Structure formats: structure tokens, C-alpha cells
Amino acid sequence: MAQVKEYIGKVKPDWCPGCGDFAVLNALQRALAELDIAPHNALVVSGIGCSSNLPGFINTYGFHSLHGRSLPVASGAKLCNTDLTVIATGGDGDGYGIGAGHFIHTCRRNVNMTYIVMDNQIYGLTTGQASPTTEKDTRTKSTPEGSIEIALNPIALALTCGATYVARGFSGDNLHLAQMMKGAIEHRGFALVDIFSPCVTYNKQNTYPWFRERVYKLEDEKHDSSDYRLALEKSLEWGNRIPLGLFYKVDRSTYEDDELALRGGVSLAKLPVQRNDLASLMEDFI
């Protein structure tokens, strides 16, 4: 097993002291170490936002892309180099707001990669506006009278869109979080780990204590993660009791399995650029 320190990047995280994202970074480093994935074989792709700064702080290949676009960038990379472990990361605004369209389609596509969302229910980097997971009636900088829209449910959305591994973690429980991530990376298919990662600066409502009073682990209640309908039911649970853990996991053929061009486990990045098979294509123009 590799050491966690091998995955520590050159740059010290610039998140606010107490930010939930520290625990996410730490759990990801732990998961990669436990799975013994060499730093040069992993590619972490993020969007834009506080949490999307993560690739800069981890010692793997990284692509800090555009706001909302981590999933298509990661998908393109994974489809072309199937030997890489590809992990997309970002926040709730990045993934469920501006990038929601990609999220839906990446779920149904089932590319073999992991998506880690640091969900703090607020836009942090832009100083505290309502996000897609901000609860109704919450006062934020952009909703001074309280948010009028209801919150999006990422777990239910992922389940109904076809994600094949759907889990939720909490920055207040680092070891559990690392287990969720490890399972996600090991899973063959598109895996979502939605993480309650409190924003200590701009979200005064969904705090560590707020979550600690409510969260429980599905594992502790003998949840059957192969039961789709049960997973859906659990995904709707919110309020006094909020479930953490693995909601659902299923084996379904991945995009790579079914893609003609990747038949036989080909990695496109390793194919030659110079071709010598163009004559028959030319013939078809005649």
C-alpha cells in the first residue's frame, strides 16, 4: 500500500480554516493510497469554485477546467485513455447548477469514473449566493428574503439518471468518507459521492453541528444497496434524519464496454497516429 503523503501536492490548500473540503482532500488521498494507484496514473479533473481548486493540492495529474465542465473534460480523457483512474471533482454550483446537463448525461452514459461533489449548499467563491442545493427559505446574499426555489436532490437525480454507484459522505466523518470514495473508484461505472462539506464562512445554517444532529449511516441500518426502489426511497429522506453511505450500487456495462471503437480494451491514446489503411476509405468516394 502506498503512503498518503505521496499524494500531498506542492501547494498548501487555501481554503478557509475549518472548510469541509480539507477532509475531502484528505479522504481522497487516503482512498488512492489504499488502492495503491500511483500518482501518475490518476487524473483529477475539476471545474471552478472553492472545491474545484482541489487538483492543485493533490499530487496526481490534474486538470482545473471551466466552471461546470469537469465531467465532459473527464469523460473525454477517460474514453481516450482507459488506463487512467479518472476522478472529477467540484462543488454543488459547479456540478448541479451550471454543469447539471452534463451531470444528467454522464450518469446515463456510465463512463467508468468517479465524481466527487463537495456540496456546501452555497456559492462560496463568489461570496455566498444561493446554490442549487440551498434549501427553500434560506437567506443568502442573493436571496435576502429567503430562497424561493426548492433544493435539488443530487442522490435522487443520480439514481433516476442511471448512475451505477451512488453514495453520500460527510466531511465530519473522514474515515467513512474515504471508504465511500474507495468503493466509488473501485466500482466499474459512473460513481457519485455527494459530500456534505460545510462552508464555515457563508453557510450559517448547514453547519457541522447541524449535520451531526441529523446524519446516520445506511450501513448501520442494514440497507440493501442493490435495491433500486429502496435506494430511491432513502434518497428522499431529509429533515430530522439524513442518511449517509452507499444508497445504490449495480453492475451495468460501462460506456467503454459497449463502445465499438474501444472493443478489446483498446486505449486510444496508445494507438499510432500515422495510418496506412486509407485506401479502402478513399475507394468509397468513387
Added chain:
Amino acid sequence: MTQTVTDLTVWIAGAAGDGIASAGESFAKACSRSGYHVFAYNSYQSVIRGGHVCMHIRIGQQKVYTHGDTCDYLIALNQESITRYGKRVTPGGVVLYNSEKFKATQDQVGQGVQLIGLPVMELVGNQLMQNTALMGALMQVLGIDPAAIRELIEERFKKKGDAVIKMNLDAFDKSGEYAKTKAKPGQIRIGKGDGKRRPLAGGNPLIAFGAVAAGCRFYSAYPMTPASSILHWLVKYGPKNGVLVKQCEDEIAAMNMAIGAGHVGVRAMTGTAGGGFALMTEAIGMAGMTETPVVIVEVQRGGPSTGLPTKTEQADLFQVFGASQGEFPKAIFVPRTLQECYDTAVEAFNLAEKYQIPVLIMSDLYLSERLETFDGVNIDKVPIDRGQLLTQVNGSYRRFLDTPTGVSPRALPGTPGAVYTTATDEHDQDGIVISDVFTNPAIRVKMMEKRMRKMQYLAKDIAPPVLEGPADADLTLVSWGSTYQVLLETMNALNKEGFKVNVLCLRTVWPFPAPEVKAILSKAKLTLTVEANYTGQIAKFIRMETCVDLPHHLRKYDGEPFEPKQVIDYARKFLKNKPAGPTVASVMSDEGIPADFSPIQNPAMGAEVARQH
């Protein structure tokens, strides 16, 4: 009296759903296999059924540069086609139609035009055979050997079995026989072809083929006319040739996926029309900032907004040039011919990797959806240049190392010992973001200059523009992209009349070949800029880059491509009158619909328009 010509034109007109494109393609292919040069253009609308469609197929013994502007043979599949085009058929020409579907009378067509009504049901017993039957009669009156079209019928219905092939061949033969006995041969006949079987294609398949030839392994796109035929060609030929073709949820995903693919070292391309391109723009800047090689094809159609989805225009120059915020190195090519579509695709991939930049190819509906014969392309020794691509790294590695050319050696994810993060935020030579807490003006300036420095070297790799025709011409026709061939036809026609005309048509707009263009244009006695848009975009671009003002313009923005006669007539008049002040005129295609206005003609008004736009 029969006249033998060197080229003639067949129009097939009717409603969408009448099978015009497939009948037209069969005819075009039969001719290209029979030793003729072919140029076909299908004028259609954005409907699946109904509307009005007219496919123009011009065939010649020598190279035909455009779809022409005459109609020698008309296959009319509905009454409207006769109403619209009957009077445009050349005297001596022929109108073919299904006499059981509608009536056509001699007064609906011009004098000397032969009307041939084919009783399809009576002849072949099945109205579904209508187009095959009409084709049989056409080949008969044209006097072209039907062997090639019979061969195509066999190929086309191969999957449906021998019975269907026989049914179609019978229909073809019976109607040919009917035309032979009941009608006169067409009076406009083309001389014999040279026997060569020429390839026939449009610009989109050739861009796609060029991409495959260049080793492209990933194409992502969202369906959008007129770029979709790149997707269709690649879906047909790509996967079995190791090319992954990904239809995405939108153009934003398509562009970002292509960048992800390019980032891991695969040659990747995306393609779209103007509207989809607008969605891609942010990510194009990302390719510039992260120095990721990627190729983007923008196939223009009539705008603005949804505009004219199935019509042509050259009005996206500033959108493509200005795509994405900030400044970054890039290249923009505007292929002018089918061969150039292929060659440009190859060149685009090489330059994208050599300079680690986005390379943009602009085409348009007219270039992409035409069917034209070409002499073949270079498939044996396709030049491949992957630039400074490292297969292994020894010692320290800086992804964005500042170098004299601005190009940093590139290690791909998966390479041991080179781990780095790339970022869309400004970053230093290691890829470490400097925008948040470490903002550093000196690093910013260094990195900006490093990236932009690539342009100096890129400019040296671009082939300079060429002035075609006599150097001491009295008139220089100026344009860009797909308008090229209509200008060549204009030049040839006018020079044959004794005028002296030459052509400057740009193939590269960025990096702009300013010294060469300036040298050519400052020697020109008189210029006429011809382009398919309202505001004169290439003229503006040339002025911006060279300070050369081009005062005379011929424009077209009705969605149909320039017809040679429109340009020839205008240029001839222009050469004779030599106007004193600036002029702007526009032309419009005659689709047999009365217009309640006149396009810009007035020179004084033209001058005003020239100033305003």
C-alpha cells in the same frame, strides 16, 4: 437541331420527401463514374416533408467549378417545380415529369423546350418507382451510357435482394425504352466523358476523411446542420477504424470532451455550425490557456440566430475570430476546395500539436453539402508532426516551461515523473495557479508572452496567399473560403472575353498573412470583394490587418450560393463603368418567387452602406 456542349445542367425539383437527394446523388455518381466532372448543389429547406427542394447537377467534360445557373434538363416532381422553373429551361432543353401526377403544358415552359410526361403507373406498375423511371428516361434523352446508373441501382438495392434490384432495373429500362420511342432525343448533348471514375464528395466528408488520415481518434459533436454530415461520415467509418465518435448532450460537452481527449494525447476534433459554436467558445479559450491541441470545425449557415438552417452564408468570421474571452494563440483556416478540406484537416492536427493550440476550420453549407468530383487526395504519405511530445521524463519537469518558441515539451497524464496540474486560471511554468492568493504580475506577463510567442513561429508555417491569373489584371476579385471557385469561373469567363481579371481568395485568416495580402492588394488596379454576407466581413478583416481599404463590394445574403452569371455580369459591367466612388451591390437567386423589393444596387446607397458597415 442538336448541339454538343462541354457542360450541361440537370435540375431535379419537388418537395422534401420526394427522394430528390438520393435520385440526384445517383445521377451525380453515375456521371462521375462515366468520365464526367460533376458539381451538384441541393437547395433545400429545414423540413422533412413538404417545402421545396431543387438539386442542381452540372456535369462537364472539364472541371466544373460551380453548380452553374442554367437548367438544361428539368425533372419536375410536382406542379410547383414547373411553375417556378419551367420558363428557366434552356431552349432545346427537356422537362420530364410523371404525367399521372399532374399536367404540364407547353405554355408553362419556354419555346423549344420538350415536355416529356411519363405515365409511370402504366409503364412500370408502381408509383414508388417514379424516380427510377424518370432517371431511365433522362439517361435516354441525354444519351449518356446507362451502365453506371444500372450499376448504382444494383449497389443501392443489394441489401433488399435480387427481386427489388430487378424491379428497379426493369422500371429504368422500360421508361428508357418509352423515351426512346415516344420522345425526341434531347437537343443539348454533352460530349463523351474521358472514362475516368472520379471520386465524388462534399466538403464535410473530406474534412472527416482528412481527420482520420491525420490520426484523429476522437470526434465529439451535437447534431446541427450543416455540420452533421461530418458526424454521419465518421459514425459510418470511424469506429471500425479506431475512431471514437461521441454524440454529446450539447456543444459545450462536445468541445470540453474533445479537450479532455486532446489532453491525454489523442488527436481530437469537434464540429458544429454557428449556433453550436457560440456554445463552444468558452472552452476554446480553455484550450488556448491550457495549451491543449484540439481541432474545431465551424460550418457556417445563414444567420443570425437560428437563421436559415439549410442555407449558406459566410458571416461568422468575427464570431470565430473573437471566440472566447482574453487573448491566446490559435489558427483559423478557411478551405476553399474539396482537396483543401482534406489537406486543411491534416494541417490543422499537425499545427494543433506542434503549437499546442486550438485550430479552427471554417467551412460553410455550400462547401460542405455540395457533391463535387475531385482528383483524389494524398493518402500514402500523410505528413504527421506531433511537436514536442515526450514519451518519458527524466529529472525535473515543468509542463509550461518558458522556451524561445513558447512551446513547452508536453508530457501526457500517465507518464511517470511528470505529474502536474493544468489550469484555466493563470498559472506559472509548473501549472500552479497564480490567480488566487499568489497573483504575481511578473509571472503573468511571462506566461502571457510565452503563449503568444507561438504566433510568430506559427505564422512562418502558414502557406502565403497566391494571386491567381494575370499579374497585371485590370480587376482583382477578392474573397475567402468557398466563394473561391465561382471567382475562378468568373475569371476564366471574363478573360476569355478579352478582359484581364485575377483572383485573391484567402485560405488562412489567422495568423493573417498581412505582408503578402498588402503587397498584392496595393498593386491591384481595381478590386471587387465578393462574399456571401451583408456587412463585408473579409473586407473589414483585410482593412483591419493591412490598412488597405477595399471600396467595391458584391454581396449575397439570400442563403443561396453565388451563381457564376451573377458575378460575371456584375464584374463585366463594373469593368466597363469603373465607378468613381465606393460601391456596394448585392445579388439574389431567382427561385421563381416574385420579390417585392430590390436588393442594394444604388451606388450612392452602396457607399453609405460601405461606411456604415
